[in-house]
Amino acid sequence: MEEIQAITEGKIIAKRWKVVEKLGEGGMGAVFKVRDITRFQTYAAMKVEGDISDGGVLKLECHVLKNLAPLPNCARLMDSGDRKTYCFMVMTLLGKDLMAHKREANTARLCDQTTLRLAMGTLFAIKQIHEVGFAHRDIKPGNCVTGIHGSDAKNIYLIDYGMVRKFTANKDNGAVGLRKARSGEQLFRGTPRYCSMNVHQRKEQGRVDDLWSWLYMLIELHCGLPWRRLTDEKEIMEAKGACPMETLLKGCPKEFANIYKYLETIEYKDRPDYFGLWSECFTGFKRVRGSFFGRFEWELDKGPEDMFTALCISEKRAPNDYKVASKMQMAKKIWPYADSAEFKKNILKL
Numbered sequence: 001m002e003e004i005q006a007i008t009e010g011k012i013i014a015k016r017w018k019v020v021e022k023l024g025e026g027g028m029g030a031v032f033k034v035r036d037i038t039r040f041q042t043y044a045a046m047k048v049e050g051d052i053s054d055g056g057v058l059k060l061e062c063h064v065l066k067n068l069a070p071l072p073n074c075a076r077l078m079d080s081g082d083r084k085t086y087c088f089m090v091m092t093l094l095g096k097d098l099m100a101h102k103r104e105a106n107t108a109r110l111c112d113q114t115t116l117r118l119a120m121g122t123l124f125a126i127k128q129i130h131e132v133g134f135a136h137r138d139i140k141p142g143n144c145v146t147g148i149h150g151s152d153a154k155n156i157y158l159i160d161y162g163m164v165r166k167f168t169a170n171k172d173n174g175a176v177g178l179r180k181a182r183s184g185e186q187l188f189r190g191t192p193r194y195c196s197m198n199v200h201q202r203k204e205q206g207r208v209d210d211l212w213s214w215l216y217m218l219i220e221l222h223c224g225l226p227w228r229r230l231t232d233e234k235e236i237m238e239a240k241g242a243c244p245m246e247t248l249l250k251g252c253p254k255e256f257a258n259i260y261k262y263l264e265t266i267e268y269k270d271r272p273d274y275f276g277l278w279s280e281c282f283t284g285f286k287r288v289r290g291s292f293f294g295r296f297e298w299e300l301d302k303g304p305e306d307m308f309t310a311l312c313i314s315e316k317r318a319p320n321d322y323k324v325a326s327k328m329q330m331a332k333k334i335w336p337y338a339d340s341a342e343f344k345k346n347i348l349k350l
């Protein structure tokens with residue numbers, strides 16, 4: 001970590017990235033806000049890894065970002081490099097993670113509207129990484145961030161690809177197939193509070209396990225998980241295993257019960273029904289009269305509400321056609337997670 005301590009405000013890396021401030025710190029390194037000194041007022045996020053004796057994970061993270069490049073609404077890789085004592089990766093600067101946002105909102109519970117909207121946003125972000133063949137294996141509030149500017153502050157991005165695993169493999173005929181799940185005991189990968197029972201039992205993780213973590217994360221953000229005060233992995237596993245669905249979901253949007261029951265029916269080899277999961281969330285969102293233009297709790301004191309005029313809501317059309325787009329049509333254009341069609345797309349075909 002010494003190498004990283006030497007990275008302080010004002011330092012310039014690769015003749016281009018000037019360190020502005022530290023955004024976060026983890027086991028392997030740190031994340032900084034940096035300014036691109038070769039461009040006018042351009043900022044980015046730089047993740048730095050200090051201990052690279054065993055190769056580190058930043059190369060893997062870069063690899064995932066490169067794979068995500070053709071997909072909309074994902075962070076972009078802008079630069080990367082090796083130094084003698086550290087590695088760095090420069091990516092799109094994003095906003096705060098969901099834990100930080102909730103802390104800022106200073107509330108023990110998030111409202112149904114916020115939770116269901118986060119459910120759709122994070123599901124879309126998870127689907128994107130699955131579509132390029134990776135299971136994330138560490139879905140949690142600290143790894144989900146919002147955008148920064150305007151409507152992008154209501155978008156959700158998944159970061160931290162240090163624990164991903166490819167679940168696809170190229171078959172002999174060149175087609176993409178499912179990578180065989182390893183049998184036997186696997187190393188623990190993830191975070192005990194949010195991992196699926198499968199992971200406690202050291203089984204191979206795939207898409208379904210990311211979705212269990214997704215559900216646990218949403219419950220934690222909404223009203224808290226029953227095992228949130230435990231720290232020992234074995235104790236967490238016992239609490240999780242013994243917790244009936246009704247207790248776990250007490251106080252949550254009622255649609256979560258269908259999600260829970262659905263997740264119980266799928267396993268490693270199955271493509272999750274993203275559209276079905278989204279539909280449950282969207283049904284709840286309509287039930288509580290949620291609006292995609294509404295504010296998250298942490299945005300409540302951020303100046304006047306957005307306003308819409310005929311100009312911003314009109315589409316390209318014939319000059320004498322004054323029909324304006326509906327709010328729902330607008331939402332779909334701005335936030336991909338508002339659009340059912342995004343969840344019906346099967347890009348990976350697996």
Ligand SMILES: Nc1ncnc2c1ncn2[C@@H]1O[C@H](COP(=O)(O)OP(=O)(O)O)[C@@H](O)[C@H]1O
Pocket residue numbers: 023024025026027028029030031045047075091092093094095096097142143145159160161162
């Ligand atoms: N692109 C980014 N833009 C803004 N903040 C970021 C970005 N990447 C990471 N962060 C912040 O830094 C924290 C740690 O980054 P993360 O990639 O999760 O590393 P770690 O492996 O240490 O958990 C995140 O929780 C987030 O708050």
Ligand SMILES: [Mg+2]
Pocket residue numbers: 026142143160
């Ligand atoms: Mg992280």
